[in-house]
Amino acid sequence: MNSCEKAAIICNKSQYNEATFIEKIKLKLHILICDKCLKFSKKNGELTNLCDKAKLKSLSINEKEALKEKLKNIDDKF
């Protein structure tokens, strides 16, 4: 795995606050020398902001399965 790939993983982790302190420093150092990753990092942060702003909601897998089950039962009656 090259350093850009590693940086991308850390960057993704830090979007969910799951990067460790050391990892964050590694990412910062890498961004200093790598333009591509700097761009990616900015875009990634933007996406996180958008997702937060949109207050997205979704149904959980279980809720969806339950919904499918109900629709199937109805469907059979027609």
Added chain:
Amino acid sequence: MTSHTLNPDIWVDQYADYLFNYAVGRVSDAEIAKDIVQETFLAGLKSAKNFKGDASERTWLIAILKRKVIDHYRKINSNKGKAEVRMSYSSNVDSEGDWLEEQVADPFSLLENDEIENEELGLAIQDCIVKLPKKQALVFQMKTIQGISTEDICNELGINPSNLWVMIHRSRGALMDCLNKNWFSI
């Protein structure tokens, strides 16, 4: 004009989240929104034979959903006592006096626009999520929207953390591209 067909089998996977977000924006209650989505699908199945194919499947479902939202508000306002205008002044104890003036909307406020824009943004993101491969979409939603921990997702889906991060990476990349096209270019 291309005519559209209905595929009830894919409704839940394709449209449930979109409809759910749409409904939450209108009834501000997740439980009620969930019921409305279910009613929408049921009504859709029942009247599937009336579908003429002029509109896309989703547009058609949204139209049904809108009726269901109206029905919901009719229902909660059906009792005569509830039908009166509810304008309570007691919500803010500190403010006294010019109560009518205080109710007037601030003409310079952009907050309402924010709400509308955020809802549209939410629907745009939802549109992009649906285009992802199914498993990636699932992982992204669990992680980003439902905020489930990495460990729990791995256990539930039977994958290891590095699989998860690869999928997150791909889905985020695809979403960035998709939003660049569909959101920022408008």
